[in-house]
Amino acid sequence: MRASRGFTLLDVLVALAIAAVLCAIALPTFDAALRKARRADALVAVVQIQAAQERLRSRTPRYGDMAEIGAVAFSQAGHYRLQVTAFDADGYALLATAIGPKAGDSTCRYLGARAVGLNLSYASGADAALGNGAAPNRACWSL
Numbered sequence: 001m002r003a004s005r006g007f008t009l010l011d012v013l014v015a016l017a018i019a020a021v022l023c024a025i026a027l028p029t030f031d032a033a034l035r036k037a038r039r040a041d042a043l044v045a046v047v048q049i050q051a052a053q054e055r056l057r058s059r060t061p062r063y064g065d066m067a068e069i070g071a072v073a074f075s076q077a078g079h080y081r082l083q084v085t086a087f088d089a090d091g092y093a094l095l096a097t098a099i100g101p102k103a104g105d106s107t108c109r110y111l112g113a114r115a116v117g118l119n120l121s122y123a124s125g126a127d128a129a130l131g132n133g134a135a136p137n138r139a140c141w142s143l
Helices: 009-059 100-104 134-141
Strands: 080-087 091-098 110-116 119-125
Touching: 009 080, 009 091, 009 110, 119 134
Parallel strands: none
Antiparallel strands: 080 091, 091 110, 110 119
16 A cells, blocks of 8 residues: 555645634734824824925914915825815814725724914814824824
């Protein structure tokens, strides 16, 4: 009798089970890292708009809208839609709204920044009301 060579069906099934367990562990971690990287796209865009607002304010007695500050309506990678929701001589409010695959990020779908005088505040939320508490808000705005 010759010894058989190769893998048995049981060997293949065990290897598939191990691969499935590893994927089940790795995919949520990868998804969280991907959401965080896409969120960084919004944070960079918000900082750029804030800088543009301050440049405009240094030349005029007020802040302005997206056209006046020369900002584009989408983040560089296109994961967020950007808008100035309010502005006057004392401050402005920005809103970054997740679009496309990023819109599934239920906790940090909306990121908002508000400047009033010298005070900056940041908020986040699942809707435009930006109702996250302190801990989820910190998680949305920190990388």
